[in-house]
Amino acid sequence: MTTTDIDQAALDQVDFALDSLPGQRLHDVLHAYRARGPVQPTRFLTIPSFVITGHAALLEAFKDVARFPPHLMYQATIEKAAGKTFISMEDPQHLLFRKLATPAFRSRAVASYEETGLRELALELVEKIDASREFDLMPSFVSRFPYLVITRLLGLPRDREDEFHEWALQMLQIGQDPEAATRAGEELTSFLAPVVEARRHAPRNDVISELLAANVEGRALTDEEIYSHVRLLFPTGGETTHGSLGNLLYALLGHEGSWNRVGNDRSLIPGAVDEGLRWETSIAVLPRLSCGKDIEFCGVDIPANSWVLFAIAGANHDPAVFENPDAFEIGRSTQDALTFGRGVKACPGMHLTRRNMSVALDVLLDRFPTLKLVAPDTAIPERSTLRCPTTLRVSA
Ligand code: HEM
Incomplete structure (x- = not known):
């Protein structure tokens, strides 16, 4: 070039x-x-x-x-929809709350989920796909998987993932449609409040229970802080993973022989995921x-x-x-x-994302070993801030 x-x-x-x-x-x-x-x-x-x-x-x-204070942009955007969370705080407060919210990213609940739960969720989605004819991987799998993962990790009720996805998308529209973004944040909260209350009395092996128990230097999270940190997870974790998974599938299906190569040698999966994240990242x-x-x-x-x-x-x-x-x-x-930034704001979700993408790829390779892009020109990743394909039309 x-x-x-x-x-x-x-x-x-x-x-x-x-x-x-x-x-x-x-x-x-x-x-x-x-x-x-x-x-x-x-x-x-x-x-x-x-x-x-x-x-x-x-x-x-x-x-x-x-010279480039990392919290300012988030105060002007996501804070208005999700509320005050560590992403828009300045240090040392940012660091304290980042530690308090750690269970959302690395905790016993997340670790045990990574062992068994992720594969089950990916299977749940692929089994619903009718592969007897062409289908679009974006709505049937890529857009849904990250939201399934977050809602299940949090221990939220099943079968409401589509609503969470919709709320996340609306919260991200804070610049263009502030009213809808604020309303989405409120709707999500009214959904969360009874769940938080229930977990306080009967903790389970999920992230909301761990957030309730979190304590750093004698400081715990208030209910409002739990709501805002949970609200934050959907737009930050959902759309980024959705975009990067779409880009990875485009990379593998768009480069002749790559899908088969990784399918035949699964030890290549971690390297394929990391190269996908470098080659075309969602942020x-x-x-x-x-x-x-x-x-x-x-x-x-x-x-x-x-x-x-x-x-x-x-x-x-x-x-x-x-x-x-x-x-x-x-x-x-x-x-x-x-890809995941550097310094004080380095992405706390990077480990979970890599696991999500690896498991999703493994399950898709098992189920669709000869997958092919039907219309490669319509699958090209677009945009800059949340970059991904709009459609991934494939045939099995
Ligand atoms: C492929 C997927 C992902 C990409 C490309 C990505 C990328 C990034 C980047 C570049 C940053 C640094 C932002 C900055 O410097 O201002 C960041 C921070 C962050 N990410 Fe991710 N991320 C991904 C997945 C996730 C997931 C799954 C979660 C949540 C479960 C998450 C939650 C966050 C949060 C809360 C921060 C702010 C950290 C802080 O303020 O200290 N991300 N991410």
């Missing part, structure tokens, strides 16, 4: 919130920006912004909480707000309170770190990928 592959005038018009940037187009755009320099002016929702595309610069920016671009003072970063002047886009996909395809970065190569080293 060279800068001449992208029309420089077109590059000046890119808007990471409004453009669909399908497939390789996103990566060409990010390469072209990087060729100009690791930090460049761009647009986000028509607002003049900056994009960081170089791996070294992005690593530095993730760690630089003074391709993570918006941040810069601090309240004018700053300079990598030689670029950034005015106070600017949108600064952390292009994780740019870092994950930086040729200075990954050889032949646009190629999907199962088994390559991915430890430098910035």
Whole structure:
């Protein structure tokens, strides 16, 4: 890829919130920006912004909480729908609440679920698929699996996952439709309140019971804090995993021979998952707000309170770190990928996500060993902030 592959005038018009940037187009755009320099002016929702595309610069920016305070963007967005949670708090409060909410990510309930429960859930979904004719993997499996996992981990009633999915999507629309987002948060809470009350009197092996028992330095979570942290899990954990699983399936089905290769040698699954997460991650671009003072970063002047886009996909395809970065190569080293962020906000759900994706892939390979994409052109991942295919039409 060279800068001449992208029309420089077109590059000046890119808007990471409004453009669909399908497939390789996103990566060409990010390469072209990087060729100009690791930090460049761009647009986000028509607002003049900056994009960081170089791996070294992005690593530095993730760690630089003074110039790029990580909580500000979340205060302006998800906090308004989910309520106050550690994602929008500043340290040291952020760290305390992150520890208190840890059971939602790593606890006995999560560990025992990973052993047995995930496979059962994946099987539950594949068994409902009518594979005698073409079908779409997105609505039948990919969009539903992460929500099934979260609701079951929390110990919420069965068969309501579609509603949770709908509420999560509405909460994520806080910028575009604040009323619907707030209403979705309230509806989810009215659903949660009786469950929390029941678990207080009769704890079970689930995450809500563990959140009720959590205590760090003598501090426990109040009911309202439990509600808000549970509300947070749906938009942060559901849509990200849904997107990355869709992208992984697109990668495997779109690269000839890959589905069969992994199907015949399941020891390749962890490497395929990690490479999928590097090659096409659902949070391709993570918006941040810069601090309240004018700053300079990598030689670029950034005015106070600017949108600064952390292009994780740019870092994950930086040729200075990954050889032949646009190629999907199962088994390559991915430890430098910035898919789950770095520093104080590094994703607490990364372990669960990898397990989810591995189990889902294993079950799909068992059930559909000769799966094929029917219309590859309609399966190309799109968008930047929540990047994924819209449809994955396949035949078994
Ligand atoms: C493929 C799936 C996922 C991707 C790509 C992803 C990516 C990320 C990234 C890049 C960050 C850092 C954000 C920042 O620096 O501002 C992050 C943080 C976070 N993630 Fe994930 N994530 C995924 C799955 C999950 C899951 C399954 C959960 C919950 C069960 C989750 C919950 C969170 C939370 C709560 C934070 C904020 C951490 C903090 O404020 O300290 N994520 N994630």
